[in-house]
Amino acid sequence: MFESSVYSQRRNALRQRMGTSKGIVLLPGHLQSPINFAHNLYPFRQDATFSYFFGLNRPGLLGLIELESDVDTLFVEEESDPDAIIWQGQAPSWEHLALASGCQQIKPLRFAQTAVNKATRGERPLHFLAPYRCETTHLLSRLLQRTPEAIAGQVSRVLIHAVVALREVKADIELHEIESALKVTEQMHRLAMRLTRPGVFEREIVAHMRQILGREGLQEAYAPVFSNRGEILHNLTHGNCLASGDLVINDAGANSPLGYASDVTRTLPVGGRFLAHQRPLYDLLLEVQEHAIDMLCPGISYLDVHLGAALKLAEGMKALGFFNGCAEDIVASGAYALCFPHGLGHLLGLDVHDMESLGEHHVGYDAQVSRSPLFGLRNLRLAKVLKRHMTLTVEPGIYFIPALIQRWQAEKHHSGLINYQRFFDYQHAGGLRIEDVVVVEEHGARVLGPLIPKHPNDVENAMA
Structure with missing residues (x-):
């Protein structure tokens, strides 16, 4: 965990963000999830918003934040089995949990109902996330006595908007936590590069x-x-089973010790070298990604960065014979999305798609930028204006999806702009x-973490 003052400051910042809102905020932590019977459990992962405001990585907790005072209460699920210590060991003391999270009060979870009932009787608003x-x-x-x-x-x-405003800026x-995760992610990717070769199964x-x-x-x-x-x-x-001439996408990332995510993708030629028909596409894709990163700065919308990347991609794919006509028309029409149907990236933090559980329209969009109905553009997870210390992914792609190519050709989509035979x-x-x-950053952007080979010669050398 961070210092307890970090969590106290975050909760106070939430109060300030919620302005004149009154009442209480309820932030449930996660319970254990059984795989197939009660004692066979999935690895525990705490709810990210609870983790952000309370920091505790254990099941059976509920946080309550009083908006009109500085009182934060942690409710703890009591162990009903006195012999649980035999199987699970000694649980942290409640005093330890209160000190670590910076909470003024800690109570048994069964008392949460009393706190909610008291707020309801006083007609105080109850704030919670979906x-x-x-x-x-x-x-x-059960607590709110609603279906x-x-x-x-x-x-x-108002709670959603306050949480997004706090968590989106790192x-x-x-x-530091994200970079620590990326150090492990680098090991994963470099090992995958060394081991990727013909005859090996993906699962290995x-x-x-x-x-x-x-x-x-x-x-x-x-x-x-x-x-x-x-x-x-x-x-x-x-x-x-991998074969010579295959291209492999490796999209993998580690969490940090405190649960912050990483997210890195590399494309690997299984024979150790990009083939003649693959190298121009890879060179173009790298150029597109680096162009997009160069565009990043506070005040620019990620929608505009996506469109800039799409234009660079359309220009290159036109030069390689995949598109016809003007690159601006290829982008404006959405024809480029035949080979790049997703968004350029997403926010990253305690969730790999940060805060997506709060609603993508709340996290990636705002009053100034709304979702486009156009194929490709409608898949953007992040489109709004960027701020200093937003942390996000930049991940353009080029894909050849047979069913999509066949469908678009049959429906004569953008037939004047797309060279279907080339696809x-x-x-x-x-x-x-x-x-x-x-x-x-203040005047641009910085790629986090250690260098993971992505220039084609570096990828080939790492695979040698």
Whole structure:
């Protein structure tokens, strides 16, 4: 954990952000989740917003923040089995939990109902975030005496906006955590580069990357994408045997000890060298990514950065024969999204897609920037104006998705702008993506973490 004063200051900052709002804020932590019976559990992961404001990484906690006072209360689930110490060891004392989180009060969880009832009788507003786990919905339903169906419709927008405003800008101690995660992520990616070769199964490489996580005592930030079918954007299967000439997308990242995420993608040529038809695409993609990073600065919208990257991509893909006409028209029409159908990146922090549980429209958009209905652009997770110390990913890609190519051709989408025969020639080429974690600084941006090879000669050397 950080120093207890960090969490006290964050809770006070939340009060200030919520302005004249009154009442209490309820922030439930997570419970343990069983795999198939009560004592066989998934690895525990705390709710990120609870972690941000209270810091405690243990199940069965509920935080209550009084908006009209400086009193913060931590409710703790009591152990009902006196023999639990045999199986789980001695739990931290309540005094330790209160000191570590900087809370003035700590009470048994059963008393949370009394606190909520008191607030309700006094007609004080109850502020909570939309739950994304059924057990959290059940807890809120019971405390607030509302149906589970009613909970999602009664979340506090003022609380959401306050949490987003605080969490989207990273403090130096948070950047340090992200960089510590990236140091382990570098080990994972360099090992994958050394081991990726013909005849190896994808699952073998994934197992070796997870061995590094196990050795460091860390969790993965998300299930890794390691696949020679990189055109399937969220391909979480690892059953393919790699063959010479394949391109493999390796999208993998570690969490830091305090739960901050990393997220890096590299594209690897299985034979150790990019083939003649692959190298121009890879060179172009790297140019697009570096162009996008150079555009980053406070005050620019990420929508404009995405469009700048798309224009650079369209120019290059036109030169390679995939598109016809004016690059500006290729972007404005959305034709470019045939090979780049997702957004340029997303915020990153305690969640790998930071705060996405609060609603992407709250996190990636604002009153000035709304979601486009256009294919490709509508998939942007982040579009709003950037601020200093926002931390985000920059991850352009080029994909050859056979079903999408066939569908668009049959429907005659952008037929004057797309050279469909050229795309069909590459329909088995898979996908390419390059991704780094970047922090927006006062006059530009900086790629976080140690250097993970991405220039083609460096990738080939790392794989030799």
